[in-house]
Amino acid sequence: MNIVETSEGLLAALARHRTLLIVIKGSPDPDVIASSFALKHLAAFAGVKAQIFAFSKISLPQNSAIVETLDIPILFGRPDHPPEGFDAYAVLDHQSAAVEKLSGRIPCAIHIDHHEKMDDTVEAEFTLISASAGSVSTIMALVLKARDIGLSPEERTRLATALYLGILTDTDNFRHAGTLESEALEYLTPLTNRQVIARIANSPLSDQTLRLIEKAFLEKGMYRDWLYAGLGFIDESIRDSIAIVADFVLQQERAETVIIFAAIDRKNGLTLDASFRTRNPNLDLDMIIKKITPNGGGRMYKGAFQINLDYFRYCENREALWLVLSDATREALHRSRDDMHFAELKGFYKRIRRRLHRLFTGSEGE
Secondary structure (H helix, E strand, O other): OOHHHHHHHHHHHHHOOOEEEEEEOOOOOHHHHHHHHHHHHHHHHOOOEEEEEEOOOOOOHHHHHHHHHOOOOOEEOOOOOOOOOOOEEEEEOOOOOOOOOOEOOEOEEEEEEOOOOOOOOOOOOEEEEOOOOOOHHHHHHHHHHHOOOOOOHHHHHHHHHHHHHHHHHHOOOOOOOOHHHHHHHHHHHHHOOHHHHHHHHOOOOOHHHHHHHHHHHHHOEEEOOEEEEEEEEEEHHHOOHHHHHHHHHHHHOOOOEEEEEEEEEEOOEEEEEEEEEEOOOOOOHHHHHHHHOOOEEEEOOEEEEEEEOHHHOOOOOHHHHHHHHHHHHHHHHHHHHHOHHHHHHHHHHHHHHHHHHHHHHOOOOO
């Protein structure tokens, strides 16, 4: 990844438009919040008016604290009613650039992600998919390092702090940080507000999340070296706790891979959501998840999927419905574990390919 060329290409794509809608497709986590905030500043530098728009409300207190403390402007709304009056849209931290009600109506100007590349139905004017980056915040930090966009000291501190937290979260407190993260953090760290980082990074778990952790240990099951647990029906306001539960269980248990799943009661429907965490760097979670459903993806050490269950939203017997959902999910996970060696082999060759790319080119492989 040539960061100078990347910066020039990104700014050139932005400059083609007057207005830009930055769409947060998934749950607003620190990485997509921070990288969207960075893109908004880059758009302003290019003379483009940008608005950040999120499909889902923030469910974790620490993520809300990032937005509130750093004064990050986000408009929340429904995916079937996006704001109008924009020339183009952008998607960050998501494998697909397709956005319902926008794709085909206005162009996708920017698509940046750090998950495994997939065949997409939408071609963005500027695309950067770098699985070697631990977060999209890493990429945006390097862009800002390469290009001075004239931020005030106060703006630079807010943005650097947000990007630092984005990297911190997506690399599991830097445990999975790579060379790109090292370069990004070297740039960001002197600019950040350390007090804000300490306060947000050390936020205690909510009572709701603690109850879900307790339930996960009560409901856990093992298949070979995979541990899984179903949490039943939970409200979408605490949906992001699933990932926190998966992280916690992986730290406490000896299982190689942990999968936590739950049925999510949403205002406009019902979904089955799952979070994957693994210690195995060779396990291709993206391949595993894509075999279960196309509505998900993964990268090294973590992944997630979401399956639409709107057909069952009016089922009155929730207990019977959950038994069916949990049985079907367990069976899908058992089959995935039985086929795991293919995913391990694919993940191993991906790692070798990136190392060879780095050895011969001096840069991280895509």
